[in-house]
Amino acid sequence: MRIVFAGTPAFASQALDAILAAGHTVPLVLTQPDRPSGRGLKLTPSAVKQTALAAGIPVCQPRSLRLDGKYPDDALAAQQALRDAEPDLMVVAAYGLILPEWVLTLPVHGCFNIHASLLPRWRGAAPIQRAIVAGDAQTGVTIMQMDQGLDTGDMLLTRTIPITETQSAAGLHDELAALGATAIIEAIAALEQGALIAQPQPDQGVTYAAKLEKSESALDFSRPAVELARRIRAFNPVPGSTMTLPGLKDPVKVWDAVALPDAADSAANDKGHPGQVLQAGPQGIDIATAAGVLRLLELQKAGGKRQPVAAFVQGWQER
Numbered sequence: 001m002r003i004v005f006a007g008t009p010a011f012a013s014q015a016l017d018a019i020l021a022a023g024h025t026v027p028l029v030l031t032q033p034d035r036p037s038g039r040g041l042k043l044t045p046s047a048v049k050q051t052a053l054a055a056g057i058p059v060c061q062p063r064s065l066r067l068d069g070k071y072p073d074d075a076l077a078a079q080q081a082l083r084d085a086e087p088d089l090m091v092v093a094a095y096g097l098i099l100p101e102w103v104l105t106l107p108v109h110g111c112f113n114i115h116a117s118l119l120p121r122w123r124g125a126a127p128i129q130r131a132i133v134a135g136d137a138q139t140g141v142t143i144m145q146m147d148q149g150l151d152t153g154d155m156l157l158t159r160t161i162p163i164t165e166t167q168s169a170a171g172l173h174d175e176l177a178a179l180g181a182t183a184i185i186e187a188i189a190a191l192e193q194g195a196l197i198a199q200p201q202p203d204q205g206v207t208y209a210a211k212l213e214k215s216e217s218a219l220d221f222s223r224p225a226v227e228l229a230r231r232i233r234a235f236n237p238v239p240g241s242t243m244t245l246p247g248l249k250d251p252v253k254v255w256d257a258v259a260l261p262d263a264a265d266s267a268a269n270d271k272g273h274p275g276q277v278l279q280a281g282p283q284g285i286d287i288a289t290a291a292g293v294l295r296l297l298e299l300q301k302a303g304g305k306r307q308p309v310a311a312f313v314q315g316w317q318e319r
Contacts, residue, residue: 001088001089004030005090005091006099007029007030007094008095010047011173011180013047013050015093015114015177015184016093026057027057028058028059029048029049030059030095031045031059031095032046032096058081062097066098067079067100082106089107089110090106091113091188092111094114099111112188113143113146113153114143116180117131117209118142119155119158120201120205120207121206122209124150124208124209125211127209128173128176130207131172131209133230134230135226135227137162140160140179141158141176142156143186145198152201155199155200156197157196158183159179161175214239216231216239218242219242221274221287222289222290223289225259225260226259228289232256236256241253243287252299252301255306256297274289274290275287276288278293283295285312301315
């Protein structure tokens with residue numbers, strides 16, 4: 001099939017690799033404009049652009065696809081490029097731009113989206129992180145026929161994986177990226193065979209995965225330890241989780257932590273108030289919370305490197 005691909009980050013580039021490996025023709029790739037990155041703020045191409053250029057695929061980087069929007073020239077150029085590509089299908093994965101109706105209806109078979117949740121749960125911008133914060137036991141990917149709503153289109157194919165108690169957003173992201181790449185190839189094959197069945201999303205069970213905000217980074221010890229441990233894993237690596245420790249001027253970043261079992265934390269928790277350091281040693285830094293004890297396992301001082309807690313405590317206590 002002739003497939004136009006639209007995506008931006010590493011999550012999407014795996015799907016583009018899979019489509020190319022399956023032997024489909026990709027006449028055009030859409031991706032976000034290059035962004036400043038690193039300490040030097042050098043303009044850096046997206047992961048999808050890098051994959052496309054390596055494969056010799058033309059790349060289009062409009063700032064908007066709305067013909068009546070702020071960048072009509074970008075949208076017109078993209079419209080012409082899409083028409084010239086004559087796509088049978090458009091595959092979209094974490095692209096980052098809203099697709100107007102003219103895009104959704106231009107390919108023969110419309111637009112398929114690779115969404116990192118089991119729709120209708122976690123529609124929206126941050127489904128991976130919100131699933132971890134909520135304590136979901138499982139998640140997955142949904143291949144969806146796109147419409148003009150926010151992740152409201154018909155479901156074409158779903159694949160499910162468990163969320164483990166130690167999984168960070170970074171690790172779950174990588175698993176879902178690989179799963180999405182496999183799932184989109186399955187969906188395209190079923191489409192070619194006329195075996196793809198669209199199912200409307202149910203009205204029940206709809207939840208929204210709000211965009212991550214930097215303000216969510218600060219750990220609030222008036223929450224239970226179990227919830228804080230989930231938030232730390234969910235916000236690893238972005239936006240991260242921060243807290244203050246006695247003797248340190250700047251907040252530290254917490255990369256990993258666990259909620260201690262009730263039997264292990266009960267005595268310590270009786271002695272402390274939320275946010276109080278109960279003990280610090282090579283096995284961890286224990287912090288009292290509203291319910292239970294949170295044990296910090298990996299931290300990073302401002303301007304420093306990530307450290308296991310044993311190394312961090314040694315440097316902290318020497319101050």
